[in-house]
Amino acid sequence: xxxxxxxxxxxxxxxxxxxxxxxxxxxxxxxxxxxxxxxxxxxxxxxxxxxxxxxxxxxxxxxxxxxxxxxxxxxxxxxxxxxxxxxxxxxxxxxxxxxxxxxxxxxxxxxxxxxxxxxxxxxxxxxxxxxxxxxxxxxxxxxxxxxxxxxxxxxxxxxxxxxxxxxxxxxxxxxxxxxxxxxxxxxxxxxxxxxxxxxxxxxxxxxxxxxxxxxxxxxxxxxxxxxxxxxxxxxxxxxxxxxxxxxxxxxxxxxxxxxxxxxxxxxxxxxxxxxxxxxxxxxxxxxxxxxxxxxxxxxxxxxxxxxxxxxxxxxxxxxxxxxxxxxxxxxxxxxx
Amino acid sequence: xxxxxxxxxxxxxxxxxxxxxxxxxxxxxxxxxxxxxxxxxxxxxxxxxxxxxxxxxxxxxxxxxxxxxxxxxxxxxxxxxxxxxxxxxxxxxxxxxxxxxxxxxxxxxxxxxxxxxxxxxxxxxxxxxxxxxxxxxxxxxx
Numbered sequence: 001x002x003x004x005x006x007x008x009x010x011x012x013x014x015x016x017x018x019x020x021x022x023x024x025x026x027x028x029x030x031x032x033x034x035x036x037x038x039x040x041x042x043x044x045x046x047x048x049x050x051x052x053x054x055x056x057x058x059x060x061x062x063x064x065x066x067x068x069x070x071x072x073x074x075x076x077x078x079x080x081x082x083x084x085x086x087x088x089x090x091x092x093x094x095x096x097x098x099x100x101x102x103x104x105x106x107x108x109x110x111x112x113x114x115x116x117x118x119x120x121x122x123x124x125x126x127x128x129x130x131x132x133x134x135x136x137x138x139x140x141x142x143x144x145x146x147x148x149x150x151x152x153x154x155x156x157x158x159x160x161x162x163x164x165x166x167x168x169x170x171x172x173x174x175x176x177x178x179x180x181x182x183x184x185x186x187x188x189x190x191x192x193x194x195x196x197x198x199x200x201x202x203x204x205x206x207x208x209x210x211x212x213x214x215x216x217x218x219x220x221x222x223x224x225x226x227x228x229x230x231x232x233x234x235x236x237x238x239x240x241x242x243x244x245x246x247x248x249x250x251x252x253x254x255x256x257x258x259x260x261x262x263x264x265x266x267x268x269x270x271x272x273x274x275x276x277x278x279x280x281x282x283x284x285x286x287x288x289x290x291x292x293x294x295x296x297x298x299x300x301x302x303x304x305x306x307x308x309x310x311x312x313x314x315x316x317x318x319x320x321x322x323x324x325x326x327x328x329x330x331x332x333x334x335x336x
Numbered sequence: 337x338x339x340x341x342x343x344x345x346x347x348x349x350x351x352x353x354x355x356x357x358x359x360x361x362x363x364x365x366x367x368x369x370x371x372x373x374x375x376x377x378x379x380x381x382x383x384x385x386x387x388x389x390x391x392x393x394x395x396x397x398x399x400x401x402x403x404x405x406x407x408x409x410x411x412x413x414x415x416x417x418x419x420x421x422x423x424x425x426x427x428x429x430x431x432x433x434x435x436x437x438x439x440x441x442x443x444x445x446x447x448x449x450x451x452x453x454x455x456x457x458x459x460x461x462x463x464x465x466x467x468x469x470x471x472x473x474x475x476x477x478x
Contacts, residue, residue, distance in 0.1 A: 165473060168444035171348030172366050177391065179384035182352020184363035189350075218360075226360070333384045333391065 002046055003039060005053045011035055015058045018141035019148070036140050040133040043307070048298055051133070052309045055126075055144055056296035059311055062148040063294060067155065072200065073275050074159075074286035074317070081314070085289035087115045088282055089322040112322070119291040119314040122154045127308045130300070147311055151294075153256055157266050159317045163286060164268060166319035167329035174324070177331040181210040181272075189328045190246045190274055197278025199248040204269040207332055208252045211245045212236040248274065274328040285325045288317045340371040342395040347445060351391055355379050364392070377402065389443055390415035414442045414450065422453045430462035437470045447471050 005011060014032040017024050036054070039047040070076050077085040091111040099105065124147045132138035167175055173192040178185045193199035201211070212235075216226035235242050241252045258264045275284070291314035298309045319325070345351045345364040354361045355376040364370050372380075377387070377394070386392045388406055390413070393399045403410045410416040414436070417425070425436050442450070451474040454467055464476045 165444075169448035172350045175349045176351070177349065177386070178352025178354070178361065178363075179380055179386055180352075180354045180361070182354055182361035182363060184361055185350050185352030188363075333386050333389075335382075335384060 003035065003050055005050045005057070007057050009054075009057075012054060012057045012061070015054055015141055015144055016061050019058060019062065019145040033136065037134060037136060040130055043130050043134075043300075048130075048300070048307060051140065052296045052298035055140060055147070055309055056294055056311060058144040059148040059151065060294035060313075062144070063152055063155075063313060066148070066152050070159070070288050071281075072277070073202075073273075073284065074288045075281050075284045076288045076290070078290045079292075081292035083291065084116050084118075085287075085291075087117070087287045087320055088112045089115055089320045090283055091322050115287065115318070115320045117287060117289045117316045117318055119289060119316045120158075121312045121314050122151050122158070123310065123312045124151050125308055125310045127301075127306045130305065130307045133307075143309075149256075150259070151311065151313060153266055155313075155315060159286070159288065160267050160271075162317045162319060163273060163327070164271060164329065166285070166321075167273075167325070167327065168331070170325060170329075174328045175331070176328070177333045180332060180334045181207065181214060181330075183214040186214065186272070186330055187246065189330060190248050193274055193276040193328065194247050196276050198276065200251055200275050200277055201245060201248050201272055202251040202253050202275070203272035204255050204265070204267055205240055205252050206269045207272045207330075208241045208250050209236070211250055212242045215242065215245065249277075270332040270334075272330040272332070274330070276326055279326055283322070283326055285319045285321050285327050286317065287320050288315065290315045338373040338375060340373055341377075341398055342369050343372045343377075344369045344393050344395055345391070346393060347391060349445070351386065353380060353384075353386070353392070369395070381406070389441075390446075391443065412436065413440050415440065415446050417446075419449070419453050422450055423457065426450075426454055426457055426459065426463070430460075430466050433463055434466045434470075437466065448474075451476070 011032050014024060014028055018029065018032070036051065039051050075087055077087065079085045089112055091113060093108065093110040095106070095108045097105055126143045126147050128138050128143060133140070169175070173189045176185045176189050190199060190201065201208070212232055215232050216228045218224060219227045232242055241250055243250060253267055255265045255267045255269065258266055294311055294313045296309050296311050298307065300307045343364070345366060345368055348366050350366055351364045352361050353364065353370070355372070356379060357373065357376055362370050380392070381387050387402065388408070393416070394402050400410065403416070408416070414422070426433065428436070451467070451471055454476065459467070468476045
């Protein structure tokens with residue numbers, strides 16, 4: 001009987017767990033590996049399609065989970081294939097006036113503009129040798145892990161680029177810079193958003209770790225030496241980042257190495273973003289759209305008999321600024 | 337003698353500096369200034385890009401001396417130009433404009449300044465295309 005793999009099949013969950021290096025019962029793992037080997041040992045079009053389906057479902061699930069953080073930072077819309085996402089951007093609207101009794105109140109109306117985003121594709125095309133998959137030398141979990149990681153990295157780098165490109169010509173308090181992390185420059189930017197109800201500070205560890213040094217107080221005016229709370233020092237040593245600063249949550253962005261042969265990192269190491277948490281999701285300037293789920297196409301290359309799966313996720317990100325950006329960026333201008 | 341001089345922040349955003357003399361940092365508010373010594377200027381030049389990129393500038397003749405030290409041609413470097421200077425550059429032909437825009441790394445806020453000035457001028461299509469290519473973030477065709 002032909003094997004059919006569905007989105008909620010047990011093997012998809014096992015493949016996801018295996019790709020994420022989670023603990024799996026060895027018997028369950030063995031059964032899953034055997035199923036893939038069985039499919040690969042008879043590489044008819046249906047079996048190859050089923051393996052591609054497995055990779056697609058697993059990659060889709062991992063990407064969805066790992067890009068969940070965007071729901072906190074951005075206005076995220078997930079639409080079906082062929083649908084267009086429309087974002088409402090609030091403009092200066094209804095105003096109230098204090099005036100003399102009986103005076104004419106100026107008319108104002110609730111205003112917004114609608115922004116539509118066309119999607120792009122983030123795509124990966126892993127090649128697998130079908131013979132290696134049959135004899136267990138190639139592992140589907142590795143393909144799932146690498147493909148989802150690379151697709152996530154490409155998406156995250158694109159989103160960060162959108163953020164940096166938009167914010168780098170704003171004025172205070174939405175943009176600030178300094179020769180290092182300067183408390184008196186960063187604090188007003190953080191306080192600007194904390195004042196509205198709360199904020200998240202996120203960035204590369206090089207910047208987030210420096211925040212601990214801003215927490216000191218000069219208690220002894222004679223020596224002028226900075227004093228730090230013991231728990232901050234412990235937290236810094238244990239996690240390299242403190243959990244909160246001026247009541248804003250500090251989040252370290254994982255920064256993978258670029259796959260271009262250089263020692264460069266994917267995200268800008270010198271930027272900190274401050275995002276308010278208390279505003280309505282629709283007011284967030286970063287708009288992200290996902291069109292459909294990850295989809296796969298597979299083909300066998302007749303020249304070298306290699307088998308490839310093309311994975312695509314349609315998405316896009318943009319900044320739409322209404323009344324104000326509702327986001328701040330601190331750029332560290334120190335060298336090194 | 338380590339004479340103090342005025343370090344201006346001509347930008348619309350705040351800029352912080354940390355020097356051995358200001359270990360806890362000083363915030364220079366937009367369009368404001370702070371007083372620094374030559375040692376601090378040397379330190380900032382060695383540890384940050386704030387002076388080289390024109391984000392912070394010394395007042396008067398001192399800035400010219402500093403630019404000479406850094407090998408910066410302030411007459412042609414967009415990062416050090418006023419709206420009037422930018423207008424003059426935008427008045428040249430498309431090839432000159434392209435050469436100028438590609439000659440230096442232009443700060444993003446200066447790009448915004450150039451875009452703002454360009455939109456007030458009646459530029460020909462060739463120049464608009466050059467600007468659009470260099471600054472895709474701004475719409476010069478509207």
